[in-house]
Amino acid sequence: MNNLVNTVVARERLEVARHELDRSISMLEGTGPKLAHVPEYPQDPADAWKRLSETDRNGAVLASAGFQRAEVLNALQRIQEGTYGTCVDCRALIPEGRLEARPEASRCVGCQSKRDRLPRVRTHAIGQATASKPARVSRRTQCATGLAVRLLPPVDRARYREEFATELADLPRCDQAPYAVRLVCRSWSLRRSLTGKRSVRPARVLVVVIPGAGSAVCLAALGWPAAILGSVAIMALMWTVSSLDRTQHLVSLIRAARGGQAPTRKG
Amino acid sequence: MAPESPDPRMTQTTQLVLRALLDHPADELYGLEICAKAGLPSGTIHPILARLEKADWLESRWEAVDPREQGRPRRRYYRLSPDGAVRARVALARATEGTAALRRLRPGLASGGTA
Numbered sequence: 001m002n003n004l005v006n007t008v009v010a011r012e013r014l015e016v017a018r019h020e021l022d023r024s025i026s027m028l029e030g031t032g033p034k035l036a037h038v039p040e041y042p043q044d045p046a047d048a049w050k051r052l053s054e055t056d057r058n059g060a061v062l063a064s065a066g067f068q069r070a071e072v073l074n075a076l077q078r079i080q081e082g083t084y085g086t087c088v089d090c091r092a093l094i095p096e097g098r099l100e101a102r103p104e105a106s107r108c109v110g111c112q113s114k115r116d117r118l119p120r121v122r123t124h125a126i127g128q129a130t131a132s133k134p135a136r137v138s139r140r141t142q143c144a145t146g147l148a149v150r151l152l153p154p155v156d157r158a159r160y161r162e163e164f165a166t167e168l169a170d171l172p173r174c175d176q177a178p179y180a181v182r183l184v185c186r187s188w189s190l191r192r193s194l195t196g197k198r199s200v201r202p203a204r205v206l207v208v209v210i211p212g213a214g215s216a217v218c219l220a221a222l223g224w225p226a227a228i229l230g231s232v233a234i235m236a237l238m239w240t241v242s243s244l245d246r247t248q249h250l251v252s253l254i255r256a257a258r259g260g261q262a263p264t265r266k267g
Numbered sequence: 268m269a270p271e272s273p274d275p276r277m278t279q280t281t282q283l284v285l286r287a288l289l290d291h292p293a294d295e296l297y298g299l300e301i302c303a304k305a306g307l308p309s310g311t312i313h314p315i316l317a318r319l320e321k322a323d324w325l326e327s328r329w330e331a332v333d334p335r336e337q338g339r340p341r342r343r344y345y346r347l348s349p350d351g352a353v354r355a356r357v358a359l360a361r362a363t364e365g366t367a368a369l370r371r372l373r374p375g376l377a378s379g380g381t382a
Binding site: 020021024061064065068159160162163164165166167169170171175178179180182183186189190192193194196252253256257 | 279297298299308309310311313314315317318321332333336337338339340341342343363365366367
């Protein structure tokens, strides 16, 4: 009964979505003037490849729209068959909120994320990534991404908020949280890249000073020479560990100097 | 004439990103694709991209689609600028030269012996 009302509303929304998709597909196929033209690029004979990549991308968008349209049609079919609103995998009722957000949904969240996890995005091919539905993002991941954005200069926040959101939406759910953590870890570095200032990272100073001071206090019990030597040694160690990209760079230089051979041990 | 901006630091990850971009000079790639092609974990390259963009080696633009139609936010596409492609090749060559110099300094390294 409840379902009956839902299917009427859902049918309406699906018809609207189908209409919209048909419109954008015909626009893309009919070399829509707005989408095929990028005004910021000047006309130049050497630019042939730019136009080519533009048509490639239009193709990907077209594929995605076609995929969505198929889903909408499937959903309309399911309404006719009377199976709309139940998950096609586990037959459970799909929660109303999900159907409101995605009237064409054919699976419950659990089954969909299981399915998304299987073959997807790891091979980030453009067609595949656009063709698959954006995965749901957990609140904690969103918070972490928000924090990474707030650490940036105010002028750049809007851009990176959108950029991070796109990437999150294209990642399988199991990769989203690690992605957000990496964003937070690198937000200071990104901030420095954006502002162009070459300052010492406060995090690095803390990483060095706190263990150093701690060890000095502990070792003071053994006498001052030990305290000074011990804390200097620990601070040096922490500095090396904290400047990981320099360490990494050195390691890579040494590795490359070994002649680009396989990194296995020599026979 | 004065150089417009100093060259970005050629760390190992920067080199990987530049190689990935130089391998696909005709394509515009967004963050995840660059990560995948460079073999780096997702979410680690934005500082590098920002640095390269600031140095005018890269240009970027928003994808020309309507987010509401697509059901997802727009992507930010990156591509080497014509000038950037040249400078990236030079910088990569210089970085490789650096490792060659290191090999001359420590010939033992070449055979893999560290003892």
